[in-house]
Amino acid sequence: MTEQPKHKPPHGMEPYDLGRGDDLGALSKEQQQKLNDFKKKTRVENEKYLRDHPEVECLLSGFLGEVLKERPENIRDFAADHFTNTELPGQLQKTLEIRQARMKQNRILQKI
Incomplete structure (x- = not known):
């Protein structure tokens, strides 16, 4: 053995x-x-x-959030539509800005 x-x-x-x-x-x-x-x-x-590359986390969490909210029947078509959406870069930028602001706020709160 x-x-x-x-x-x-x-x-x-x-x-x-x-x-x-x-x-x-x-x-x-x-x-x-x-x-x-x-x-x-x-x-x-x-x-x-x-x-x-924090944008990877934002992309994935945004996609998964939408999947869980919408619960599409055809996940492949949903993913194709999601990742080819012309508004995605702007949404991603906004999400990254919110993420950075929260991180900055957390650092400030940790110092208190």
């Missing part, structure tokens, strides 16, 4: 394929470590990118 790894996968990530019986499935310890390192590096890079 395949030896159990001595460590767990990074928080929030899929558990390892440990295999069973004749199914080798499991990664070697070295492969597991390389995979963990790759996952951690990718997560850090993604976090940095999202911090540098």
Whole structure:
């Protein structure tokens, strides 16, 4: 039987394929470590990118909010209409300004 790894996968990530019986499935310890390192590096890079591009969060949260409010039957058509809306850049800019104002207000309130 395949030896159990001595460590767990990074928080929030899929558990390892440990295999069973004749199914080798499991990664070697070295492969597991390389995979963990790759996952951690990718997560850090993604976090940095999202911090540098707050418009991504605004786009996604705006879209998801509209989806939950409208509950469209055809999500693909709804998404196409949403992301090709000529008013979207203006809405996004307004949302970013509100977000920045709230962040500034939060920093002020934290100092109090």
